[in-house]
Amino acid sequence: MELLDGELELREIQKLEGHTDRVWSLAWNPTGTGVAGMLASCSGDKTVRIWQKGPSGSWDCSAVLEDTHTRTVRSCAWSPSGKLLATASFDGTTAIWERVGGEFECVATLEGHENEVKSVSWNASGSLLATCARDKTVWIWEAQPGNEFECVSVLQGHTQDVKMVQWHPFLDVLVSVGYDNSVKVWTEDGDDDWHCVQTLGEAGSGHTSTVWALSFNSAGDRMVTCSDDLTLKIWDTSQNPSETSGDGSGSWSHLCTLSGYHDRTIFSVHWSRDGLIASGAADDAIRLFTESKDRMVDQPSYKMLVKREKAHDMDVNSVQWNLKEPKLLASASDDGTIKIWELSEVSKVDNFVQSHHLLIGFCQPQVVNSIGLCTLAPLFMSSSRDVKESELLDSKVPIEVFDT
Amino acid sequence: MTLGMINAHPVVHAKKERVARSEDLHSDDALDALDVFDILPPVASSICFLLDLSTELLEFDSVRDIKDPEHPYSLEQLSVLSEESIAVDEKLGRIKITFTPTVKHCSMATVIGLCLRVKLIQSFPPHFKVDINVSPGSLADEEAVNKLLNDKERVCAALENPSLRQLVDECLYSNELYSL
Numbered sequence: 001m002e003l004l005d006g007e008l009e010l011r012e013i014q015k016l017e018g019h020t021d022r023v024w025s026l027a028w029n030p031t032g033t034g035v036a037g038m039l040a041s042c043s044g045d046k047t048v049r050i051w052q053k054g055p056s057g058s059w060d061c062s063a064v065l066e067d068t069h070t071r072t073v074r075s076c077a078w079s080p081s082g083k084l085l086a087t088a089s090f091d092g093t094t095a096i097w098e099r100v101g102g103e104f105e106c107v108a109t110l111e112g113h114e115n116e117v118k119s120v121s122w123n124a125s126g127s128l129l130a131t132c133a134r135d136k137t138v139w140i141w142e143a144q145p146g147n148e149f150e151c152v153s154v155l156q157g158h159t160q161d162v163k164m165v166q167w168h169p170f171l172d173v174l175v176s177v178g179y180d181n182s183v184k185v186w187t188e189d190g191d192d193d194w195h196c197v198q199t200l201g202e203a204g205s206g207h208t209s210t211v212w213a214l215s216f217n218s219a220g221d222r223m224v225t226c227s228d229d230l231t232l233k234i235w236d237t238s239q240n241p242s243e244t245s246g247d248g249s250g251s252w253s254h255l256c257t258l259s260g261y262h263d264r265t266i267f268s269v270h271w272s273r274d275g276l277i278a279s280g281a282a283d284d285a286i287r288l289f290t291e292s293k294d295r296m297v298d299q300p301s302y303k304m305l306v307k308r309e310k311a312h313d314m315d316v317n318s319v320q321w322n323l324k325e326p327k328l329l330a331s332a333s334d335d336g337t338i339k340i341w342e343l344s345e346v347s348k349v350d351n352f353v354q355s356h357h358l359l360i361g362f363c364q365p366q367v368v369n370s371i372g373l374c375t376l377a378p379l380f381m382s383s384s385r386d387v388k389e390s391e392l393l394d395s396k397v398p399i400e401v402f403d404t
Numbered sequence: 405m406t407l408g409m410i411n412a413h414p415v416v417h418a419k420k421e422r423v424a425r426s427e428d429l430h431s432d433d434a435l436d437a438l439d440v441f442d443i444l445p446p447v448a449s450s451i452c453f454l455l456d457l458s459t460e461l462l463e464f465d466s467v468r469d470i471k472d473p474e475h476p477y478s479l480e481q482l483s484v485l486s487e488e489s490i491a492v493d494e495k496l497g498r499i500k501i502t503f504t505p506t507v508k509h510c511s512m513a514t515v516i517g518l519c520l521r522v523k524l525i526q527s528f529p530p531h532f533k534v535d536i537n538v539s540p541g542s543l544a545d546e547e548a549v550n551k552l553l554n555d556k557e558r559v560c561a562a563l564e565n566p567s568l569r570q571l572v573d574e575c576l577y578s579n580e581l582y583s584l
Contacts, residue, residue, distance in 0.1 A: 022560075044560065071564050072560060072561070072564060074557075090560075090561050090564055115561075116561045118557070134558075134561070161558070163557070179551075179555070179558075209551070210551070210555065228555075264533065265556075282533065282556070313530075313531050314530065314531055315533075315556070334530075335530075335531075
């Protein structure tokens, strides 16, 4: 991607309200409809909401999936086709919803975990689903015709609550992270025989507290994990994933640790198609990181690109990049809201005008953008934000006026 | 404005510990703090603690919870809190609480910690961030208990457990009528 020149910021596009309890997780539909797609959110209010961009350009709630889960819905994930949504709940079940037009119908309920299900993930082809729970296990389900799902393997190995599972972007390699501070890599030996081929974090470069989330880069050769230990760690696999013999196993190593940025638990991390890592934490902030192009350093390294403090009023639980518009980011919070952000350049004009506060006496402006050229009167105006004509006439907006 | 250390002066009323209760919970050597949230404790007549926290910060309603020990319906206690310290930073919106359970029973410590967390959530604005720990040296597996008490997801899940929630509610509102 062409990194934008100049200073970048996360600009808030819209705040989505509707959930009546904390929002835990978000998922962008990989196909969706319209230009930017469809967003699913799940909450402590036991529902899942679907949000879409309407004709007016604003995001509206187009569906509420309720009366199915009896407890918090903790995680949601779209199938690669975008037709199915899996939702994982503290009630111990994972529900599968099928999208028919604008409506959603629950077509399957996966039971088996002994307690709260924390995460659900589809593999690249949509043939497999993985779930994990506080019962310390990871379950692998095979999707069968007629929306049937069969459990093909129960993976034991974690010694505590498993927080998240995530499939590799194109290989059938599964990674799970959890309360035992570890990151585990699982592959299949043929015929549903899944086993853990690697545990990251045992040798000393690992996390020192609960690992909450992980995300792969689009090339599938790096992943980032985030933790209660206040760090983000980047892991790299030397094996070329596109080699026929490569199965992504056994070869992940620690690349770098990002620390000193967030000062409370980091709950979520997501790697965009364009290589930007977004993190959301209990310090209410969102931060973006990118690979540093500093040639002085031999090792690849990462640096912080943007920080958005007070992104929400409370903990940020989830950050997710839109899969089609790589500058669009969604975040979810304990405050019950979801925000849509756009990564954009800080406008130089905005910087200029913020120090000027004058009211104009008269004008009949027609053009009202940040640098407004008044077409009816020979006045040059600037304002710190777009201004409606009615506001100008009310003289409520601080505007600087220059005689041209 | 800045951190204020508050010494709590708890009023606690120890009652005779029922042996049967502790057997329900765990044997000492198999103690796993994490299992406490799986326990469906007997209905709440078993546990209560009286907590009297006073605060010098006048902006906040005191986290004061005085129970009348003479109340005919007071509940039995298993655990006694000997001293707590609370640090509140209004500006940052942070609360740090450290408590010392006098019974070195970690499942009790987790329940007490949970009660404290609920009490604090109810007493302070929602944006406040709360850290709860047992005081160092007060428990053998204090690390495990501290980790659990500060895992937001585990706390949420625990509070969705109706029996546990009921227990917590009754601990906090034990002046509600509770007949034998």
